Amino acid sequence: MRYRSTRDSSIAVSAPQSIYQGLSPEGGLFVPESFPRWTAEEIGELCGLPYRSRAARVLGGYLPEYTQAELQQAVAGYAAFSHPDVAPLVRVGGDTVYALELWHGPTHAFKDMALQVLPALLSQAMRKCAANAKVMILVATSGDTGTAALNGFADQPDTGIAVFYPDGGVSAAQRLQMVTQTGGNVRVCAVRGNFDDAQSAVKRAFGSAEFARQLAGDGVSLSAANSINWGRLAPQIAYYFSAYADLLKARRIRPGDPVHFAVPTGNFGNILAAYYAHRMGLPIGKLICASNANNVLYDFLQTGSYDARRDFRRTSSPSMDILISSNLERLLYELADRDSAQVAEWMAQLQSDGRYALSPDTMARLKGQFFTAWADESQTASAIREAWSDHGYLMDPHTAVAWHAVNAFRAENVGDNAPIVVVSTASPYKFSADVLAALGVSVPDDEQACMRALERTTGLPLPQSLGELFRRPVLHPDICGCDEIENWVLTHRPV
Numbered sequence: 001m002r003y004r005s006t007r008d009s010s011i012a013v014s015a016p017q018s019i020y021q022g023l024s025p026e027g028g029l030f031v032p033e034s035f036p037r038w039t040a041e042e043i044g045e046l047c048g049l050p051y052r053s054r055a056a057r058v059l060g061g062y063l064p065e066y067t068q069a070e071l072q073q074a075v076a077g078y079a080a081f082s083h084p085d086v087a088p089l090v091r092v093g094g095d096t097v098y099a100l101e102l103w104h105g106p107t108h109a110f111k112d113m114a115l116q117v118l119p120a121l122l123s124q125a126m127r128k129c130a131a132n133a134k135v136m137i138l139v140a141t142s143g144d145t146g147t148a149a150l151n152g153f154a155d156q157p158d159t160g161i162a163v164f165y166p167d168g169g170v171s172a173a174q175r176l177q178m179v180t181q182t183g184g185n186v187r188v189c190a191v192r193g194n195f196d197d198a199q200s201a202v203k204r205a206f207g208s209a210e211f212a213r214q215l216a217g218d219g220v221s222l223s224a225a226n227s228i229n230w231g232r233l234a235p236q237i238a239y240y241f242s243a244y245a246d247l248l249k250a251r252r253i254r255p256g257d258p259v260h261f262a263v264p265t266g267n268f269g270n271i272l273a274a275y276y277a278h279r280m281g282l283p284i285g286k287l288i289c290a291s292n293a294n295n296v297l298y299d300f301l302q303t304g305s306y307d308a309r310r311d312f313r314r315t316s317s318p319s320m321d322i323l324i325s326s327n328l329e330r331l332l333y334e335l336a337d338r339d340s341a342q343v344a345e346w347m348a349q350l351q352s353d354g355r356y357a358l359s360p361d362t363m364a365r366l367k368g369q370f371f372t373a374w375a376d377e378s379q380t381a382s383a384i385r386e387a388w389s390d391h392g393y394l395m396d397p398h399t400a401v402a403w404h405a406v407n408a409f410r411a412e413n414v415g416d417n418a419p420i421v422v423v424s425t426a427s428p429y430k431f432s433a434d435v436l437a438a439l440g441v442s443v444p445d446d447e448q449a450c451m452r453a454l455e456r457t458t459g460l461p462l463p464q465s466l467g468e469l470f471r472r473p474v475l476h477p478d479i480c481g482c483d484e485i486e487n488w489v490l491t492h493r494p495v
């Protein structure tokens with residue numbers, strides 16, 4: 001299978017190349033040339049398999065250059081998950097609402113679903129591409145991606161990882177997860193500035209020929225682990241198939257019955273994976289795209305006009321505080337019938353004017369597949385409170401945004417009784433203070449006390465690794481300026 005660039009269809013690469021390069025040179029994203037089609041029988045066969053094998057089957061369709069043994073090695077990353085089902089489907093409300101819990105990995109957010117698999121896929125890709133012997137991953141993070149990438153790449157052979165986070169710009173738990181991360185090949189440094197400053201500095205490092213030359217002298221090439229990499233998207237498709245198989249297995253649905261999925265959305269990676277699953281033949285009803293107060297995607301799905309010219313808001317669901325949803329570009333490519341010139345034009349307009357608009361017929365296609373809603377801060381808190389008091393289900397603020405969207409969907413679609421799966425993206429303990437506040441409990445000053453208070457209030461066990469965070473030694477105390485990133489990497493040599 002070949003992968004083509006969304007902005008120039010004449011560029012085609014293999015799966016390992018797309019994973020190794022991350023981004024196409026002219027700025028486009030790699031997309032599969034076709035979608036492997038699954039029959040109802042093939043979907044049914046997943047019922048008898050454990051999660052790892054389900055994931056290996058889905059990955060196999062997209063990565064024909066990888067051997068079965070290589071795929072097995074990649075999905076072995078799920079051994080780091082604390083739940084035997086890896087991505088369990090939990091019944092929440094009555095017979096029709098379920099939560100697909102994607103946060104039983106080592107850093108307790110859904111990024112682990114991809115970042116425990118990507119390191120193996122990447123090192124295999126390097127071998128297949130006969131690239132430089134070693135690779136160095138650079139990441140700028142606002143929280144969850146950095147922690148998950150550090151954990152996934154720690155002690156991976158011939159790989160180093162350096163993560164930069166904005167000083168004072170991540171939560172206490174997220175910071176501790178990063179600065180206490182062990183592994184001979186991991187480096188972490190705070191950057192003076194906000195997330196955009198850190199992100200721009202890392203992008204400059206990627207663009208610097210001098211920096212690349214210095215690294216190449218030692219046989220090292222640079223790579224990215226952000227969510228535009230195909231190696232992060234592909235593993236995410238698997239859990240939609242898995243959730244559907246679990247519903248089949250429990251006889252909640254029959255083969256072919258539709259299931260709706262509600263996804264809390266930021267960079268559009270998670271929900272795009274659901275769209276791809278649908279294109280592969282998974283009977284998905286509606287994709288419910290849930291936004292927080294940074295509701296640029298909500299407006300886009302309602303009006304067909306994407307307009308990033310608006311104020312950025314800090315919310316209790318920080319991993320969705322995004323105004324430019326990078327992976328939306330891949331959906332646009334499909335909506336435009338794979339017309340890369342059209343996609344390039346929209347992206348150029350976004351760059352120059354901060355906006356672009358779809359034609360009415362493209363818009364109609366979009367409407368057929370997606371439902372959208374957004375939650376403000378008080379609606380998010382109400383959703384947490386309601387799910388806990390009515391169903392005894394505790395959710396984090398990101399998941400609560402999706403819960404709110406499900407209520408909106410139900411209100412507008414009375415009589416539609418298809419099951420709805422709420423994609424649950426983080427452990428509530430990762431956002432203890434906001435969850436406590438939503439439950440109406442007084443919020444202690446420090447993060448550790450918040451976790452303990454949440455445990456006392458709900459009786460749900462605090463994950464051991466989060467409780468232990470506060471006792472682990474700080475291994476990465478450094479802080480640097482935005483213009484010092486390249487030097488810092490060269491002197492600290494993760495690989």
Ligand SMILES: *Cc1c(COP(=O)(O)O)cnc(C)c1O
Binds near residue numbers: 145265319
């Ligand atoms: C990253 C993240 C999201 C948003 O996912 P996208 O793929 O960027 O849409 C939602 N919730 C949590 C907890 C996350 O870490």
